[in-house]
Amino acid sequence: MVDLRTNLAGITSPNPFWLASAPPTNSGYQVQRAFEAGWGGAVWKTLGDPILNVSSRFAAVSFNGQRIAGFNNIELITDRPLEVNLKEIAETKKRFPNHTIVASLMVEPNQDKWHEIVKQVEAVGVDGLELNFGCPHGMAERGMGSASGQIPELVEKQTYWVKEVAQTPVIVKLTPNITDITITAEAAVKGGANAVSMINTINSLAGVDIDSWNTIPHVAGKGAHGGYCGPAVKPIALNMVADCARNPLIHVPISGMGGVSDWKNAVEFMLMGASNVQVCTAAMHHGFRIVEDMIDGLSNYLEEKGLFSVSELVGRSVQKYSDWGDLDLNHKVVARINTDTCINCNKCHIACEDTSHQCIDMLKDPAGNKYLQVREEDCVGCNLCSIVCPVDGAIDMVELQTELPRMSWNERQAIISGIDKTVKA
Numbered sequence: 240m241v242d243l244r245t246n247l248a249g250i251t252s253p254n255p256f257w258l259a260s261a262p263p264t265n266s267g268y269q270v271q272r273a274f275e276a277g278w279g280g281a282v283w284k285t286l287g288d289p290i291l292n293v294s295s296r297f298a299a300v301s302f303n304g305q306r307i308a309g310f311n312n313i314e315l316i317t318d319r320p321l322e323v324n325l326k327e328i329a330e331t332k333k334r335f336p337n338h339t340i341v342a343s344l345m346v347e348p349n350q351d352k353w354h355e356i357v358k359q360v361e362a363v364g365v366d367g368l369e370l371n372f373g374c375p376h377g378m379a380e381r382g383m384g385s386a387s388g389q390i391p392e393l394v395e396k397q398t399y400w401v402k403e404v405a406q407t408p409v410i411v412k413l414t415p416n417i418t419d420i421t422i423t424a425e426a427a428v429k430g431g432a433n434a435v436s437m438i439n440t441i442n443s444l445a446g447v448d449i450d451s452w453n454t455i456p457h458v459a460g461k462g463a464h465g466g467y468c469g470p471a472v473k474p475i476a477l478n479m480v481a482d483c484a485r486n487p488l489i490h491v492p493i494s495g496m497g498g499v500s501d502w503k504n505a506v507e508f509m510l511m512g513a514s515n516v517q518v519c520t521a522a523m524h525h526g527f528r529i530v531e532d533m534i535d536g537l538s539n540y541l542e543e544k545g546l547f548s549v550s551e552l553v554g555r556s557v558q559k560y561s562d563w564g565d566l567d568l569n570h571k572v573v574a575r576i577n578t579d580t581c582i583n584c585n586k587c588h589i590a591c592e593d594t595s596h597q598c599i600d601m602l603k604d605p606a607g608n609k610y611l612q613v614r615e616e617d618c619v620g621c622n623l624c625s626i627v628c629p630v631d632g633a634i635d636m637v638e639l640q641t642e643l644p645r646m647s648w649n650e651r652q653a654i655i656s657g658i659d660k661t662v663k664a
Contacts, residue, residue: 241541242548245515247492248408248433250367252339254279255549256530259496259517260343267327276527280339285316285371287345292318298445298456309471310520311445313463315377316345329363345371345383353400367407373414373439375466388414391426398430408433416442420479424489436494438476440466469520473498481560484512502536510556569643572620572636574613580633587624595623
């Protein structure tokens with residue numbers, strides 16, 4: 240049997256699946272139900288001075304028949320008194336001592352405020368702290384959330400303030416609403432963070448009702464930007480996790496989140512450097528029981544790969560992730576159409592002819608039957624035809640052997656620079 244236990248900067252958990260700080264972790268009732276269903280941990284919905292929420296506050300983007308391809312919210316941190324949350328955290332930890340409870344925290348950039356809330360929360364027995372420097376709406380207008388998370392100096396300073404008094408590991412949750420997330424991740428590490436987590440939600444407007452002209456959602460005819468999450472943001476989150484994982488200055492574990500919907504997504508995040516994953520939208524869409532499939536799927540996958548522990552996955556693909564300038568310019572891939580499988584829908588031909596490199600020909604065999612064929616000498620291996628093809632296996636992307644040596648753009652430029660220097664000499 241494989242070992243699914245994880246250790247994130249000293250925070251141990253029976254499996255890598257945590258609920259993210261969000262509506263699903265708003266109360267002890269919910270977190271306890273989640274633990275009963277099998278979740279390894281939960282990051283309690285962000286604690287701070289209770290706020291007033293608006294109605295309505297959720298919206299979703301559906302695409303091509305998929306409900307909730309993306310999810311938008313304008314909900315804020317907890318709207319329940321701190322003492323009520325602390326009481327429920329203590330009760331939940333007592334009932335589930337082997338499950339992970341991390342408290343998400345947000346207060347104004349004030350040293351005394353941070354010291355006070357850290358001491359209060361740790362007194363009830365949490366396993367760790369997550370500093371919310373990512374919330375993009377509502378709280379940001381008050382100088383908290385992403386307003387702090389976008390300024391490296393504030394990230395470092397506030398992390399340092401927390402570390403002055405914290406007795407449990409400190410995770411810093413980063414905002415994606417920034418040009419380069421590694422800068423703020425580095426700042427968190429400088430401030431003493433034991434781990435970082437990413438990504439928080441992305442600035443967004445879910446849509447506009449073209450009949451009423453109201454934003455979606457709206458509050459009495461007025462709208463505001465919100466935070467975007469769900470499957471649609473996974474590629475963005477995965478890139479940011481990978482960028483931090485390959486940065487030697489960010490030498491702390493990563494908790495990955497952003498569109499994790501099943502065990503396969505979890506594997507992707509861990510391969511790219513995450514020690515565990517956090518889930519929100521998928522649980523809101525399907526309920527807490529989805530974790531059963533996540534656990535079973537991950538366990539079976541590890542067994543098939545001959546791995547004994549989930550920790551063996553962490554970071555295995557990081558070395559494969561580089562910069563464009565390091566890619567081999569002489570690597571050659573072409574598309575090949577399998578005529579036995581092709582249904583002649585012509586989507587690949589249309590896509591290639593209109594928007595790519597015009598290298599798919601429409602031909603006829605001796606019997607007059609139409610078929611499609613790729614002119615491999617003109618194919619650039621862009622993958623578009625295989626992406627638009629509706630039939631699995633109808634188009635293969637095939638690697639060709641070439642006589643040319645490996646040559647990246649950076650290597651090419653170095654050679655050119657060397658020649659220039661020689662000529663000038």
